[in-house]
Amino acid sequence: MNELELSLKELATNLLKRDILYSRLTHTKQAELIDFAISIGRKQARKCLASGLNPEQPELYLKKYCQLEFKKHPPQIPIYSEFEVKNNKIILYLSEIEEIVQGLEITVDKKRLINLFLLHEFFHFLEYNSIGPVSRMRKITVFKFLFLEIKRGLFSLSEIAAHAFVREFSGDPVVYINANAK
Amino acid sequence: MTSAILIIVLFVILALLMLTRKLPTLLAIPLMAIGIAIIAGIPLGGEQGILSNIIQGGVTRLATAYVAVIFGAWLSQIMTQTGISKSIIKFAAELGGDRPLLITLLLAIAIAILFTTIGGLGAFIMVGSIALPIMLSLGLPPVSAASIFLFAFGVGITINLGNWAFYVDATGVPLEVVKTFALSLAGVTAVLTFVFILIEFKKAGIRKHWVKPELNNQAEVRDEKVPKLALFTPIVPLLFVLVFNWPIVPSFIAGLIFAMITLHKSFAETVNIITKSAYDGISDVAPVIVLMMGIGMLLKTVFHPQVSAIMEPFLNAVIPSSTIGYILFFSLLAPLALYRGPLNMWGLGSGIVGLIISLGLLPAPAAMSALLATERVQAIGDPTNTHNVWLANYVGVSVNDILKKLLGYIWVLAAIGVIIAAVLYM
Incomplete structure (x- = not known):
């Protein structure tokens, strides 16, 4: 099923399942981590709205903080978009982004579609420039022997929070990008 | 003199045929062995003749080595089929958690440890298809991820016991010498791998x-539950060779027994795994065994007194005997190990090293070490390696781009190896 068609909880569960540390999580822990990451994303979205981010035209707001690049050629790895921490740069791969709507039987509002990705990557900007990486806010034990205990964060929490951030603005993304649903 | 020129011409023709992929090494090496023998005038019959000495004696010349390779492949299959290799890679990634540099370093260590024991394209694909997506998801460009993988593989393969058996058998150098030099070379490779990872990050x-x-998609990776103790399997054979000075084959058997005990399988399952992995392991290394048979024939040819006598004046003029000359010669020409070239022990290099040793042009440990050092260029960067081709395809880059990325590093690595060899054995 297309990622955009999934509910936030379903998407978060899928993302957590792809995490290298997934097998170490109990069901209770999974639910707790998902709720935690979602709450961070939503909280940041509300803060951004309060500080003047217009989700219909996020470019203007985002350009104050980071560079934006729209690439037409495909990326070297299967991704839709990325955020380069070193250069504070958001890169969108347009050919790949167009792929994500394949199979959705709607007329897509391309500008809104782009917004989803811009906002997603902007959340990562916030992680590295304001709130700190969400992946490191909750850690789990990966190794324990006698007095030695190694705890590590989960990459997926960062992504779950970024998706929650976007959906706080967009609501159901399929409805949001549907040109006929405005 | 005419014979020497004809041998060199044959050598160049076969090298070109291999380079242009018109003839596989598997066929080129035995053809070269017989061709050189004919040019040198070695008779067909008789105890020292082509039939008995070169062909019959040649195919069994490296028997000890290829038996070691078979046992290595057997253990490799056990590690693959029971999920030990997968679990080692996954455990390394888990220990890295959400820290990309740490994950990459730990993955490199895990890959290196695995390739001290496992080998063959199947094992390479299995490890690569787990580790590479993790590396790529960290944001490493594909060519960097592939290069890091090859570097880590290069560390492991330098202390791969099956390979050690080959060097011992092919050059007649004691295992102790191979051990000392290979461990030094692996250390240098590890340091360069670390530097490379830092630069790429x-x-x-x-x-x-x-x-x-x-x-x-890690959901595809986490299947088998492997007991933690079983994850030590790849280092067991190495420990037995290094610490207890056991020969290579019994050390592999020790690894095999350790794996089966620590995996806690039922008796029926254990028997099933052992037999299936034995068959699969042997089929994995069948091409290597055939290649070794050809190399054995070539060694028999170049060690033949008639061939040595013909080639002595030529090689005397070419191979330097001074320490500085030795360092410059092998360091500068190290890339000739690429494309199955003359400094590749698993190709034409075995003939060259055989001649150098048989003629006493260099001490045997110095000749073996020089070729082992230059072979780093081949093992890690050679675009004709099937594992390099698979890797390039998997990450979606050209195999030559990987070589371009690595060449500077592996050339320096080979040069450092040659310098170490000069200090130890010249």
């Missing part, structure tokens, strides 16, 4: 991606 920086679902 510095260049790439931290990147966050909205990835497509197909990248790094």
Whole structure:
């Protein structure tokens, strides 16, 4: 099923399942981590709205903080978009982004579609420039022997929070990008 | 003199045929063995003749080595089929958690440890298809991820016991010498791997991606539950050779027994795994065994007194005997190990090293070490390696791009190896 068609909880569960540390999580822990990451994303979205981010035209707001690049050629790895921490740069791969709507039987509002990705990557900007990486806010034990205990964060929490951030603005993304649903 | 020129011409023709992929090494080496024998005037019959000495004696010349390779492949299959190799890679990634540099370093260590024991394209694909998506998902460019993988593989393969058996058998150098030099070379390779990873991370920086679902799907990786103790399996044979000075084959058997005990399988399952992995392991290394048979024939040819006598004046003029000459010669020409070239022990190099040793042009440990050092260029960077081709395809880059990325590093690595060899054995 297309990622955009999934509910936030379903998407978060899928993302957590792809995490290298997934097998170490109990069901209770999974639910707790998902709720935690979602709450961070939503909280940041509300803060951004309060500080003047217009989700219909996020470019203007985002350009104050980071560079934006729209690439037409495909990326070297299967991704839709990325955020380069070193250069504070958001890169969108347009050919790949167009792929994500394949199979959705709607007329897509391309500008809104782009917004989803811009906002997603902007959340990562916030992680590295304001709130700190969400992946490191909750850690789990990966190794324990006698007095030695190694705890590590989960990459997926960062992504779950970024998706929650976007959906706080967009609501159901399929409805949001549907040109006929405005 | 005419015979020497004809031998060199044959050598160049076969090298070109291999380079242009008109003739596989598997066939070129035995053809060269017989061709040289004919040019040198070695008779067909008789105890020292082509039939008995070169062909019959040649195919069994490296028997000890290929038996070791078979046992290595057997253990390799056990590690693959029971999930030990997968679990080692996964455990390394888990220990790294959400720290990309740490994950990459730990993955490199895990890959290196695995390849001290496992081998063959099947094992390479199995490890690569787990480790590479993780590396790519960290934001490393594909060519960097592939290069890091090859570097880590290069560390492990330098202390791969099956390979040690080959060097001992092919050059007649004691295992102790191979052990000392290979461990030094692995140390240098590890340091360069570390430097390479740091440089690549510095260049790439931290990147966050909205990835497509197909990248790094760990749900496909986590299947088998392997007891933690079984994860030590790849280092067991190495420990037995290094610490208890056991020969290579019994050390592999010790690894095999250790794996089966620590995996806690039922008796029926244990028997099943042992037999299936034995068959699969042997079929994995069948091409290597056939190649070794050809190399054995070539060694028999170049060690033949008639061939040595013909080649002595030529090689005397070419191979330097001074320490500085030795360092310059092998360091500068190290890339000749690429494309199955004359400094590749698993190709034409075995003939060259055989001649150098048989003529006493260099001490045997110095000749073996020089070729082992230059072979780093081949093992890690050679675009004709099937594992390099698979890797390039998997990450979607050209195999030559990987070589371009690595060549500077592996050339320096070979040169450092030659210098160490000169200090130890010249």
